[in-house]
Amino acid sequence: MASENPDRAHAVAFTLNGEAVRAHVPARMHLGDLLRQSFGLTGVHLGCEHGVCGACTILVDGRAVRSCLMLGVQADGATVETVEGLTESGRIRDLQDAFHARNALQCGYCTPGMLVTAAELLDDADAATSREAIRAAIAGNYCRCTGYHAIVDAIASTAEARGQGRRDAGRDAGLEAAE
Amino acid sequence: MSADPGGLTFLDRPNSYIGRSVPRPNARRLLEGRGVYVDDVAVARLGHVAFLRSPHAHARIVALDTADAKAMPGVIAVVTGPELAAVCTPWVGVLGHFKGLRSAPQHALALDRVTWVGEPFCAVVAHGRAEAEDALAAITVEFDPLPAVVDMETALDPATPAIHAELGDNLAFERVLNVGDVDAAFRDAALVVEETFQFGRHTGVCLEPRAILADWAAADGMLTVHHSFQAPHMMQDILCKHLALPEGAVRVICKDVGGSFGIKVHIYPDEMATCALALMLKRPVKFVADRLESFQSDIHARDHRVTARMAFSAEGDILALDMDDLTGIGPYSVYPRTSAVEANQVVNLTGGPYRHQHYRARARVVLQNKAPTCQYRAVGHPIATMVAEGLVDLGAARLGLDPLAVRERNVIPDDAYPCAGVSGIKLEKLSHQAALAKLKAMMDYDGLRAEQADLRRRGIHRGIGLAAFIEITNPSAAFYGVGGARISSQDGCTIRLDPQGGVVASVSVTEQGQGTEGIIAQIVATATGVPMDKVRVISGDTQATPYGGGTWASRGAGIGGEAAWQAGKALRGNVLVVAGAILQADPESLDVRDGAVVDAGTGTERMPLAELGRIVYFRPDTLPPGVQPEFVATRHYVPKDYPFAFTNGVQASYVEVDTETGFVRLLKHWCVEDCGTVLNPLLVDEQIRGGIVQGIGGALFEHCLYDGEGQLLNGSMADYLVPMAGEMPDIAVAHVVSATASSEIGAKGAGEAGTAGAPAAVVNAINDALAPLNARVARQPVTPEVVLEALGLI
Ligand code: FES
Ligand code: FES
Numbered sequence: 019m020a021s022e023n024p025d026r027a028h029a030v031a032f033t034l035n036g037e038a039v040r041a042h043v044p045a046r047m048h049l050g051d052l053l054r055q056s057f058g059l060t061g062v063h064l065g066c067e068h069g070v071c072g073a074c075t076i077l078v079d080g081r082a083v084r085s086c087l088m089l090g091v092q093a094d095g096a097t098v099e100t101v102e103g104l105t106e107s108g109r110i111r112d113l114q115d116a117f118h119a120r121n122a123l124q125c126g127y128c129t130p131g132m133l134v135t136a137a138e139l140l141d142d143a144d145a146a147t148s149r150e151a152i153r154a155a156i157a158g159n160y161c162r163c164t165g166y167h168a169i170v171d172a173i174a175s176t177a178e179a180r181g182q183g184r185r186d187a188g189r190d191a192g193l194e195a196a197e
Numbered sequence: 198m199s200a201d202p203g204g205l206t207f208l209d210r211p212n213s214y215i216g217r218s219v220p221r222p223n224a225r226r227l228l229e230g231r232g233v234y235v236d237d238v239a240v241a242r243l244g245h246v247a248f249l250r251s252p253h254a255h256a257r258i259v260a261l262d263t264a265d266a267k268a269m270p271g272v273i274a275v276v277t278g279p280e281l282a283a284v285c286t287p288w289v290g291v292l293g294h295f296k297g298l299r300s301a302p303q304h305a306l307a308l309d310r311v312t313w314v315g316e317p318f319c320a321v322v323a324h325g326r327a328e329a330e331d332a333l334a335a336i337t338v339e340f341d342p343l344p345a346v347v348d349m350e351t352a353l354d355p356a357t358p359a360i361h362a363e364l365g366d367n368l369a370f371e372r373v374l375n376v377g378d379v380d381a382a383f384r385d386a387a388l389v390v391e392e393t394f395q396f397g398r399h400t401g402v403c404l405e406p407r408a409i410l411a412d413w414a415a416a417d418g419m420l421t422v423h424h425s426f427q428a429p430h431m432m433q434d435i436l437c438k439h440l441a442l443p444e445g446a447v448r449v450i451c452k453d454v455g456g457s458f459g460i461k462v463h464i465y466p467d468e469m470a471t472c473a474l475a476l477m478l479k480r481p482v483k484f485v486a487d488r489l490e491s492f493q494s495d496i497h498a499r500d501h502r503v504t505a506r507m508a509f510s511a512e513g514d515i516l517a518l519d520m521d522d523l524t525g526i527g528p529y530s531v532y533p534r535t536s537a538v539e540a541n542q543v544v545n546l547t548g549g550p551y552r553h554q555h556y557r558a559r560a561r562v563v564l565q566n567k568a569p570t571c572q573y574r575a576v577g578h579p580i581a582t583m584v585a586e587g588l589v590d591l592g593a594a595r596l597g598l599d600p601l602a603v604r605e606r607n608v609i610p611d612d613a614y615p616c617a618g619v620s621g622i623k624l625e626k627l628s629h630q631a632a633l634a635k636l637k638a639m640m641d642y643d644g645l646r647a648e649q650a651d652l653r654r655r656g657i658h659r660g661i662g663l664a665a666f667i668e669i670t671n672p673s674a675a676f677y678g679v680g681g682a683r684i685s686s687q688d689g690c691t692i693r694l695d696p697q698g699g700v701v702a703s704v705s706v707t708e709q710g711q712g713t714e715g716i717i718a719q720i721v722a723t724a725t726g727v728p729m730d731k732v733r734v735i736s737g738d739t740q741a742t743p744y745g746g747g748t749w750a751s752r753g754a755g756i757g758g759e760a761a762w763q764a765g766k767a768l769r770g771n772v773l774v775v776a777g778a779i780l781q782a783d784p785e786s787l788d789v790r791d792g793a794v795v796d797a798g799t800g801t802e803r804m805p806l807a808e809l810g811r812i813v814y815f816r817p818d819t820l821p822p823g824v825q826p827e828f829v830a831t832r833h834y835v836p837k838d839y840p841f842a843f844t845n846g847v848q849a850s851y852v853e854v855d856t857e858t859g860f861v862r863l864l865k866h867w868c869v870e871d872c873g874t875v876l877n878p879l880l881v882d883e884q885i886r887g888g889i890v891q892g893i894g895g896a897l898f899e900h901c902l903y904d905g906e907g908q909l910l911n912g913s914m915a916d917y918l919v920p921m922a923g924e925m926p927d928i929a930v931a932h933v934v935s936a937t938a939s940s941e942i943g944a945k946g947a948g949e950a951g952t953a954g955a956p957a958a959v960v961n962a963i964n965d966a967l968a969p970l971n972a973r974v975a976r977q978p979v980t981p982e983v984v985l986e987a988l989g990l991i
Contacts, residue, residue: 024331025327044327054236060232060234060236061229061230061231063234063404063455065404065405065455066488067487067488068914068915070913070915071914101230102230102231105229105230114228114229117224117228118220121221121712122883123224123227123228123710124711124712124884124887125227125453125454125456125457125709125710126226126227126453126710127232129227133228149927153923153925157923160921162456162458163456163711163884163887164883164886164890165883165885165886165887165888165925165928166886166922166925167925167928168883168886169922170922
């Protein structure tokens with residue numbers, strides 16, 4: 019009978035926002051619930067729990083993942099980052115500033131997932147960042163409040179600033195000449 | 198625009214924040230994932246409730262066995278409808294000013310009969326939601342299915358059974374309006390066009406589902422309710438009434454709300470049940486709808502069929518409009534706003550931008566066994582706008598006239614106000630002509646027409662669609678109060694000066710993401726003279742804010758903002774009296790600017806507010822005799838001269854239709870809107886864009902599908918399509934400003950504008966694209982299937 023108990027917990031250990039953590043997780047609990055309920059990371063928002071809205075998006079081993087589509091037990095050994103961790107590390111500070119300046123959020127419920135998706139896009143220096151490419155990249159993140167337009171603006175301006183930063187850094191290091 | 202006591206308008210006060218695109222102070226928190234939505238609130242001893250919901254559209258509950266469920270691990274209680282009814286009284290969703298509106302008593306949990314798929318009739322409270330759901334599966338129910346009323350077209354047939362036998366039939370409400378001589382106008386017209394428009398049911402799909410946490414502290418007789426909701430004081434009042442509690446025993450807190458759009462301003466059975474369960478169990482109980490529950494039980498809207506005709510002169514003058522609207526509202530009229538409002542608005546608003554004097558409308562509101570419908574963003578507006586704008590385009594095409602020119606010819610001229618619209622609505626000041634002119638320039642209308650014609654020759658089918666509209670905002674007590682609903686239309690603001698010279702403003706209008714707290718901070722900073730970074734705004738707590746209506750019908754800026762402006766002015770006046778006494782100066786000669794008392798004439802600083810705060814709060818013994826500082830001021834506001842501040846706007850859409858697949862690609866969208874004084878362009882523009890995207894959702898994607906038995910066919914976001922970034926166009930927004938003279942700040946609402954006009958603009962654009970192929974669509978959502986049908990390809 020014990021093996022059929024859906025609440026039987028399994029031990030997991032993983033890196034969460036830079037800290038080593040351990041937890042006991044019922045096999046049926048998804049990672050989003052685990053992060054919210056066991057670690058108080060309420061920046062992980064649940065909008066549909068069936069993988070469509072993107073509100074629950076987090077980074078697992080550096081890739082954007084829907085935490086409602088991954089079981090807590092599957093996090094064992096992984097590196098997990100939520101909006102709280104990305105905020106504290108300062109990694110998306112420029113993106114958050116751009117969202118703020120551009121009012122690229124209203125109720126803020128989609129926002130953590132949107133930021134994480136955008137963070138992944140912006141981390142890829144080779145990714146195309148035209149408005150169409152940005153729209154395509156965030157096409158899995160539902161926002162009911164904004165018209166997406168300001169979100170696209172904010173991501174585009176961050177991409178532009180980072181690209182400029184990279185170009186400047188390249189010049190400073192004399193890489194252009196080396197090429 | 199009125200002057201403030203300092204002789205300056207708010208726009209040219211030295212430190213005015215009004216009209217500036219300042220970012221919202223509360224957005225940082227949300228950007229860091231530190232919002233506090235209901236599901237984020239942590240309380241001890243929490244019980245989680247899950248509801249057993251009807252699998253039938255209509256059935257009698259013959260037997261209900263909960264014994265096994267009660268014995269499941271983690272279960273705290275299993276409660277049936279009759280058990281809950283001992284704590285929570287039923288309600289009836291009618292209003293006195295909708296004569297003849299009928300509904301039946303509705304219980305928090307259905308007693309012995311269920312009337313739509315998803316109606317809750319039994320509750321399980323457990324230590325976790327998963328355990329509660331496990332227990333739901335252990336409940337056995339025996340149903341006796343009853344005939345379901347599904348099709349609104351046949352709901353009134355004598356052969357169709359009445360959903361509530363005591364009402365005799367399924368007609369909930371009927372309104373007929375007859376102005377001028379409609380028959381004569383049609384008889385004498387050069388052209389009559391007619392169309393039947395079908396509007397699919399859709400729903401709000403707030404990203405944060407409905408959520409409520411009710412905590413009954415028996416020891417101090419206090420029910421604290423954390424609620425994802427728009428109108429905290431209304432919820433407080435209703436809980437008191439139906440749970441037999443005194444007003445002071447209920448506190449409703451609406452902290453962060455993840456989208457609402459009218460979905461979260463109604464009384465839901467499951468939410469009332471959650472509060473009743475907290476009382477019964479003497480512990481906190483939380484309900485968070487899952488997405489399937491949201492689709493089944495959030496209010497739906499827009500289930501209308503409208504047949505309408507419009508009469509024209511040969512020159513293109515609109516002479517008359519005649520329409521018949523039929524709408525299905527589910528088995529109950531929703532409490533306390535009622536489900537008759539949408540049809541009523543359709544009657545009030547259809548053809549509202551135009552000068553014609555002959556208008557007949559009939560609206561019938563019928564009961565059905567589907568989820569209840571009620572007010573959702575831009576109540577009735579998209580239907581009214583689609584009907585009139587669709588007919589205007591038809592008329593223009595038949596007369597060989599340009600659709601923009603026909604609108605320019607027929608709108609009520611900008612110099613005609615104040616006047617009444619044909620349906621009897623009082624219009625203070627609208628700007629259709631200015632808005633059309635602005636739109637024409639902004640979209641390069643003539644250039645776009647040339648491009649369209651050029652592409653058409655090459656087999657590319659693009660269309661341009663226009664939609665002029667009017668919008669109801671700033672509602673007074675004429676909206677609900679006169680009908681007997683205890684829904685406050687007045688709002689208040691209390692502002693307190695703190696010892697450091699900052700202010701705390703508490704307001705009864707609420708923050709749903711549209712930026713209420715931001716614009717209130719801008720207004721308060723401007724009115725008091727305190728820098729914006731020293732203004733803190735509190736909203737969404739019945740115990741901490743003045744009494745008021747909250748957020749609905751685009752009233753936050755126009756009503757809440759004016760209350761804040763008046764309270765801020767009053768506080769500044771009080772500050773200057775005390776400063777004058779200390780500085781031995783005439784208060785009239787002083788002003789507050791950037792956090793300091795200054796000489797009004799020269800701007801020279803006389804004393805920082807922090808120093809004033811120190812003296813007043815900590816050394817009142819040093820004040821001159823007879824000076825009693827009142828560093829807190831409260832003002833309330835409701836518009837009195839007009840029942841509503843009507844606003845107007847016009848939208849345009851540019852689309853490309855793939856005539857082989859039926860897919861519609863949105864290329865660009867424009868909106869010119871007049872919301873009176875623009876308090877913060879950054880916030881208003883994106884709110885309008887959000888509204889447009891919601892309107893586009895209704896036009897192209899969103900549809901709550903039912904089968905012939907009343908089964909909801911699409912209960913997930915994978916099946917119910919919502920607009921995502923990839924399909925949406927860039928949206929240009931511009932404003933015309935006609936400030937309302939009803940208030941000093943002159944702000945009208947802007948929340949409905951986008952949703953009001955977008956569907957008509959998009960559908961008209963599709964029809965414009967299809968025109969050379971002699972095809973038309975008139976059924977929303979316009980899916981590829983609808984387009985292919987129109988083209989005769991399927
Ligand atoms: S909650 Fe995970 S995708 Fe919606
Ligand atoms: S800001 Fe509300 S869902 Fe995106």
